[in-house]
Amino acid sequence: MSNRQKKQLLLSEVELLYVKSKVYLHPTTSKRDNIVGFLSLSRGPNSTNKDILLSFTPENQLSLEEIKQYNAVDVGDISLDLQTLSLGGTTNANSKASSTSIDRARVVPKPHTSVLSGYSFSTNLSFIYSIQVRKPSSGFWFGSVVINTKDGEKLPIVFFHDNESPSTLKNQKVLNQRMDPFGEDGEVYWGGRDFMGALQKFINTERSTIEPSVYLVNPDSTDLRNFAPFKDKNAPVKKEEPFKLPEVNKFLAAAKWKVLETVATFSAKAKNQVLDMVDEHAPTPIKQIISQPEVQKIGEDFDSARVYLAKWAQQVKDEAEQSQKKFMLDDDIYNKINKELGSSELLTSQEINKTSRRNEITKVEWESFFDYSGRLSLTVNEVKSRIFHGGVSDSVRGEVWLFLLEVYPWDSSAEERQVLVESYETAYEELKLKWVNDEEKRQTDYWKDQKHRIEKDIQRTDRNLPIFQNQKKRRVTVTSMGSNVLPTTRESSPETPDEDEANDDDEYDVSNITNPHLYKMREILITYNEYNENLGYVQGMTDLLSPLYVKFQHEALTFWAFTKFMDRMERNFVRDQSGMKKQMTTLNKLLQFMLPNLYKHLEKCESIDLFFFFRMLLVWFKRELEWDQVLRLWEILWTDYYTSQHHLFFALAILSDNERIIVQNLTRFDEVLKYMNDLSMKLHLNPLLIRSELLFLKFKRMIDIIDRENSLKKVDHTRASVTNDGIIEIGEELRGLLRKEVVIQKEVTREEGMGGG
Amino acid sequence: MTLRKKTLLKVIILGDSGVGKTSLMQQFVNNKFLHQYKATIGADFLTKEITVDNKVVTLQIWDTAGQERFQSLGVAFYRGADCCVLCYDVTNEKSLNNLTSWKDEFLVQSNVANPQDFPFIIIGNKIDIEESRKIPSLSKKLNNITNQGFGGLNYPVFETSAKDSINVEAAFEVIAKMALQQEELNEVNGGDVSDDYNDAINIHLEGNGSGCAC
Numbered sequence: 001m002s003n004r005q006k007k008q009l010l011l012s013e014v015e016l017l018y019v020k021s022k023v024y025l026h027p028t029t030s031k032r033d034n035i036v037g038f039l040s041l042s043r044g045p046n047s048t049n050k051d052i053l054l055s056f057t058p059e060n061q062l063s064l065e066e067i068k069q070y071n072a073v074d075v076g077d078i079s080l081d082l083q084t085l086s087l088g089g090t091t092n093a094n095s096k097a098s099s100t101s102i103d104r105a106r107v108v109p110k111p112h113t114s115v116l117s118g119y120s121f122s123t124n125l126s127f128i129y130s131i132q133v134r135k136p137s138s139g140f141w142f143g144s145v146v147i148n149t150k151d152g153e154k155l156p157i158v159f160f161h162d163n164e165s166p167s168t169l170k171n172q173k174v175l176n177q178r179m180d181p182f183g184e185d186g187e188v189y190w191g192g193r194d195f196m197g198a199l200q201k202f203i204n205t206e207r208s209t210i211e212p213s214v215y216l217v218n219p220d221s222t223d224l225r226n227f228a229p230f231k232d233k234n235a236p237v238k239k240e241e242p243f244k245l246p247e248v249n250k251f252l253a254a255a256k257w258k259v260l261e262t263v264a265t266f267s268a269k270a271k272n273q274v275l276d277m278v279d280e281h282a283p284t285p286i287k288q289i290i291s292q293p294e295v296q297k298i299g300e301d302f303d304s305a306r307v308y309l310a311k312w313a314q315q316v317k318d319e320a321e322q323s324q325k326k327f328m329l330d331d332d333i334y335n336k337i338n339k340e341l342g343s344s345e346l347l348t349s350q351e352i353n354k355t356s357r358r359n360e361i362t363k364v365e366w367e368s369f370f371d372y373s374g375r376l377s378l379t380v381n382e383v384k385s386r387i388f389h390g391g392v393s394d395s396v397r398g399e400v401w402l403f404l405l406e407v408y409p410w411d412s413s414a415e416e417r418q419v420l421v422e423s424y425e426t427a428y429e430e431l432k433l434k435w436v437n438d439e440e441k442r443q444t445d446y447w448k449d450q451k452h453r454i455e456k457d458i459q460r461t462d463r464n465l466p467i468f469q470n471q472k473k474r475r476v477t478v479t480s481m482g483s484n485v486l487p488t489t490r491e492s493s494p495e496t497p498d499e500d501e502a503n504d505d506d507e508y509d510v511s512n513i514t515n516p517h518l519y520k521m522r523e524i525l526i527t528y529n530e531y532n533e534n535l536g537y538v539q540g541m542t543d544l545l546s547p548l549y550v551k552f553q554h555e556a557l558t559f560w561a562f563t564k565f566m567d568r569m570e571r572n573f574v575r576d577q578s579g580m581k582k583q584m585t586t587l588n589k590l591l592q593f594m595l596p597n598l599y600k601h602l603e604k605c606e607s608i609d610l611f612f613f614f615r616m617l618l619v620w621f622k623r624e625l626e627w628d629q630v631l632r633l634w635e636i637l638w639t640d641y642y643t644s645q646h647h648l649f650f651a652l653a654i655l656s657d658n659e660r661i662i663v664q665n666l667t668r669f670d671e672v673l674k675y676m677n678d679l680s681m682k683l684h685l686n687p688l689l690i691r692s693e694l695l696f697l698k699f700k701r702m703i704d705i706i707d708r709e710n711s712l713k714k715v716d717h718t719r720a721s722v723t724n725d726g727i728i729e730i731g732e733e734l735r736g737l738l739r740k741e742v743v744i745q746k747e748v749t750r751e752e753g754m755g756g757g
Numbered sequence: 758m759t760l761r762k763k764t765l766l767k768v769i770i771l772g773d774s775g776v777g778k779t780s781l782m783q784q785f786v787n788n789k790f791l792h793q794y795k796a797t798i799g800a801d802f803l804t805k806e807i808t809v810d811n812k813v814v815t816l817q818i819w820d821t822a823g824q825e826r827f828q829s830l831g832v833a834f835y836r837g838a839d840c841c842v843l844c845y846d847v848t849n850e851k852s853l854n855n856l857t858s859w860k861d862e863f864l865v866q867s868n869v870a871n872p873q874d875f876p877f878i879i880i881g882n883k884i885d886i887e888e889s890r891k892i893p894s895l896s897k898k899l900n901n902i903t904n905q906g907f908g909g910l911n912y913p914v915f916e917t918s919a920k921d922s923i924n925v926e927a928a929f930e931v932i933a934k935m936a937l938q939q940e941e942l943n944e945v946n947g948g949d950v951s952d953d954y955n956d957a958i959n960i961h962l963e964g965n966g967s968g969c970a971c
Contacts, residue, residue, distance in 0.1 A: 577827070
């Protein structure tokens, strides 16, 4: 059906040049009051480009027929022209602008020209001074444009509900299919962009160099001087926003909102609908994620689509952060997190600057910390601050760790340390010989049980590391810091396996340990089991030992470093689990204090016992992070720089980082647990470190403020002799989080005959 | 409720450390066996949809840490269990002897409505290991444990190999059937007690955070 014919327009008619459907006015904060309508560009009879009308027309002011027409124009000719997407493309004004033919299907009654009547507005382009284009961002879910007229009036803000607009969706889809969801400038596609692209075909716009989101419409030279000074003066153009690519975040985030926003309320039966929706709206990269069999499996496996979607959201977030990693400075990540935490009012910029991550300490830098005698020439606090914010490089890690774990005193000289190492070796050997020579002890049930536990767990600890893999060839030379001092332990221990007997069956016989490094770990743990006889070996300790062993590869030093580490970790392993319970209670309080909304949600999910943190806290995130990241995190935690309980702030950071996904998608205990468990190996250390530091600083500031308020109130109260109304009590659990002293909780005496379970 | 919900059956696997709980679950759900599972810390679950008596049900299988002291925090996920699997290792006599304590521990912590006839099942794992390593006179010892009259573990027994995938499927079929019966029983009894998937009305006491339940 071709309506194209040459015919004059009536004075009361306009030809629609461009329409964007599903744009909204938000007159109040309530969604119910939103007004849906069309944003259009139209031309009346005998008019120039400057006379083109820019109008907002609510749907309810149009007849059904007119709505049809508007919609038809909206989706009619969106054979997507990538060039129209590139902003600033004023030169290639397309034929429509100068067309003399009139398409009757595009002719509608002229929109009300009054600036504002019944929420509609209409103004000609020459009357517009500037347009501010606000992309969809985390603060505002919908992108919008703010139009300022020449007499200084601000028209109602127009919001683009991209997820409802057929043309925007269609364009997005086309772009996604082309695997190119961005314009040439790397900016994400959305409805407002479309609109600006269309507008720029008809009229000249200049981006303000002062405020890049503002476009001056048909500016004269004064405007340009004021708002685009660089351009006008021919001065070198300052490059704006050098990091264009991270816009992918907003793009991915926008896509996520579209689906998740709608889906959060879906029940389990809607899984298929959800998949359809994902199919329809998700950009290509997300579809690729979703088409992965394991992801699909999750969807199929689980009765509820929510966990599936939560995971999907997490992957989207992850992708976004990955891309950020490459293109953004740490400070930018920091700023983002800080904004999200809403702590800008609570923290000074000085504090904020202190928190950014620094480079790791190199061997050269580390050595520069010491004087000629090998004595530290910095304060311990300075060194710790440096380690806390940067970590140490792997080449010097072993030595730094010995200081951090206080195997080496901070004030020792190189010579003193050398002597110390020898005495550590002697002391260890003595300890070890005690059980080696005690035939009777090794016959007791307890000892056998414990040995079995140790061997069984050693066999399944970090076996993916090359050092712990079984060699096909026997008799591997063990090179380690101490191999000449403590030649081989094999002769000294009666449990030494006969290597010739080793066969493929060793997987069944846990006591048959053929890897020399695993064997040394076994010796260390059996010795520790005797050394700390009340506690003994408990499951999880192999996870704590293995990084130390791998770094030192020296049996005696590893043993002593492990005992120091265990001093602070002992409370995690005590028989009645009181140490773990206490930490989880503290974390619970901290969560209430810092993230009350999330806490309320977890309460609804029956998840406030925070059981999902059990594994994370027990072995300090060893199962949640990649190997290198574990090493980094631990050295940071060992500094006790702000608090000896920084691991709880790290845990809080994980929750905070996932707050929105949890609140939007998860509603049950098992869903929350599954989601949190499956974060394992998907966490990114640096952003979490920054977040945890900020959370700590914010926490400290909040306590300070409360204390100050309380002391003021107390003064009032003593005067008026009233009760302590309005005094905010900070419990001991929370206040304890400000202390740097390591919390020590020892196991109670082990009764004779009590097992090690 | 007019809208019939899909049946979700909650199964808890218990037993000494290293008997193969994780392996059994992985073999059943994902049909795979790795030589190097890590020792389980905390708890996790996997789900699998199967058909029992022409009814599609979702098994939610909970894998737990084997060292006894870690059970004290397990209350949270024992709740609403429909069946409990007690595992031992056919080469480890101690793990067999501990079955009774695992059962008792479960009943104390889960607070099930019908401890007398709550469905348990026993799995002896690792039958792929050569005969000489197995517990001497295993069947006699097993008999002693299961047939002690009242209080004995008079439950179905399966011998499996998670490694070679022997009997795993069959065991879980029985588990699912028992769990389904238990679930239906709960429903008849208006079993809100052990079914936390009902839309229970939550009563929130103002200003009284229920605190940590651990």
